[in-house]
Amino acid sequence: RVPLSKPVLPGQTIRLSIDFTAKLPRIFARTGYYQNYYMIGQWFPKIGVYEAAGQRYAVKGQWNCHQFHANTEFYADYGVYDVDLTVPKEYVVGATGILVGEKDLGNGTKAATYHAEDVHDFAWTASASYLELVEQWRHVKIRVLMQPQRAHQAKRYFESAKAGLEYFDAHVGRYPYPNLTVVDPAYGASGAGGMEYPTLITAGSMWGVGTSLRIAEIVTVHEFGHEYWYGLVGNNEFEEAWLDEGINQYYETRVMNETYGSKSAAWDFPGFTAGDFERTRSGYTGMRNKKIAPIAAPAWTFKAGGYGDLTYQKTAVFMTTLERLLGRPVMDTIMKTYFERWKFKHPCERDFIAVFNELVPKYHGTKFGQNLDWYFDQVLRGTDVCDYELRSIESKEVASPIGTFDVGGKKVTTDASKDSANSGKSYDTRVVVTRLGEIKLPTSVLVHFENGDEIREPWDGQGRWTEFRYRRPEKIAWAIVDPDTALVIDVNFNNNSKTMEPARAPIWKYTIKFLFWIQNFLSLGSMIG
The missing domain is CATH 1.10.390.10 (Neutral Protease Domain 2)
Structure with a gap:
């Protein structure tokens, strides 16, 4: 702090001369x-x-x-x-x-x-x-x-x-x-x-x-x-x-x-x-x-x-x-x-x-x-984390009704064992998504069915969980929350999706990489030897 002999008023300037000596260290903290x-x-x-x-x-x-x-x-x-x-x-x-x-x-x-x-x-x-x-x-x-x-x-x-x-x-x-x-x-x-x-x-x-x-x-x-x-x-x-x-x-x-x-x-x-x-x-x-x-x-x-x-x-x-x-x-x-x-x-x-x-x-x-x-x-001001999870997916076959029913004033008798060959199957599908973290962000859920059909569901991400239900002739294949990977602040991508049949490709991918590096290591060793 440098006290002045008189104040510097608005619009005025002042010239200061400062004598200083800087002693250089051996390179440390940038200088x-x-x-x-x-x-x-x-x-x-x-x-x-x-x-x-x-x-x-x-x-x-x-x-x-x-x-x-x-x-x-x-x-x-x-x-x-x-x-x-x-x-x-x-x-x-x-x-x-x-x-x-x-x-x-x-x-x-x-x-x-x-x-x-x-x-x-x-x-x-x-x-x-x-x-x-x-x-x-x-x-x-x-x-x-x-x-x-x-x-x-x-x-x-x-x-x-x-x-x-x-x-x-x-x-x-x-x-x-x-x-x-x-x-x-x-x-x-x-x-x-x-x-x-x-x-x-x-x-x-x-x-x-x-x-x-x-x-x-x-x-x-x-x-x-x-x-x-x-x-x-x-x-x-x-x-x-x-x-x-x-x-x-x-x-x-x-x-x-x-x-x-x-x-x-x-x-x-x-x-x-x-x-x-x-x-x-x-x-x-x-x-x-x-x-x-x-x-x-x-x-x-x-x-x-x-x-x-x-x-x-x-x-x-x-x-x-x-x-x-x-x-x-x-x-x-x-x-x-x-x-x-x-x-x-x-x-x-x-x-x-x-x-x-x-x-x-x-x-x-x-x-x-x-x-x-x-x-x-x-x-920015909080310390919470973001983590959305695709909790579960399931498709259950809808059982055909058995018995005698009044249909348009006529009695109709159904037998699941006899009618199954003549009627298409139907499945109740349920997808559950949860919010594990405290950060709340808008996102979406992509649901993929076995026949290739897809449904994208918006979710405001505010609640602790939400579910989506469907009755369709095909079963669910997989589902993923945040399919566009917009929420990169999500701390765990590994829990963002579920599939009915886990893919084997990833394990083979990393197995091949591991074998690749082992082969190169052994080749290097043989050259040194």
Whole structure:
């Protein structure tokens, strides 16, 4: 806190000079040095954000300042940065913004001047080992600072960075800066990898890891996404980390799956593949305690764990669920509107939800209620889980009547044993669906009969259970709840369906995969021997 000699009145400005010294650690928590590699982030005094009354949660004008927390980045205002750096002349430098001047100082050092506009942070890196590579995407100069021993992997950075630029441009909004720098951290400095700063991101590759394991692509796409979520739309990550980390994770899965395949975007080994959304969802569904905290909790309160799985993974899962309920075109319209409305500003949870509540009724009327508060209350502010179960299916033959009956004034005698050959059979079918979790979402049930006929039944999912009954000449074959897999937030897909005759194909599928890997292991052993 800096006391002023006199107040700064509305419309006035003040110039502050701050002397500071930053001591770099060996690479730790995103910043520091390792041998001749330097990654300089979170390195200068950050001025807090002044929030006027009505902005975010401010009742009256206030300064929002938090100490540094390990999980999150500083919350800061947008501005113009002019930064002079003095480094050994043989070092290659990368930084936020654009290089506007470089001068040899004649004493073994050089001065580099960088200029950046409309950013809320400034980071830089320097190393004598960097191999500088450059490619162009439309108006954006992509610069990769590569470790020379991994130079062959640079194309993976370029490819994934361009995929991110292309996708965000089409589905979110225009990237406004003329450049993007991708940094490949030095071996032994992995702690500096996977970070985002305006126009500069750190990624990470590993020697010997081929494209079957797409670590470099996932990290590059994720960190580039932060140029939008937290970079251009500047939420307070201390207090609402999900607004950038979770939304960005959602877009990472979209970019990765649509670029590299929905079933192979994360890893693509023979007989063993996984898409990026599948990988993301398993992070949430695989949690030991899914109720440990609500997503909306401030980042520093996750003291018992769960920060990453909830803030990143669960948010991406509930965003994907929402997309599948609303439809991709509506979801894209909403997110484009949110981006355009709040770029270079500081939105909060309320502002994000307001865009949904404004636009969803325009496309769906009251199909999802007057607003979507009911949805966000459950998935964002609550800790409950979603789990729908196809409890049981059965078809029972309807017995033919036996005896003498009055039919139109005439006595008719029936005998089931004699008439069975001349009359078609009939079955009473019953399907029972239950809600095991506390989250309530609209869904449907698909019922499939032996003759191929199908009936889709809508269900609002509010009750603990519901049933569907039919009398038909054919028996039920199988039934499934949420047949379109819209509710990906459902924590257990294994209980979503029932069949009268369990398929044998899955066990053979995994048996063949197991034998495939055993064969390769034995072949490898014979070569070593």
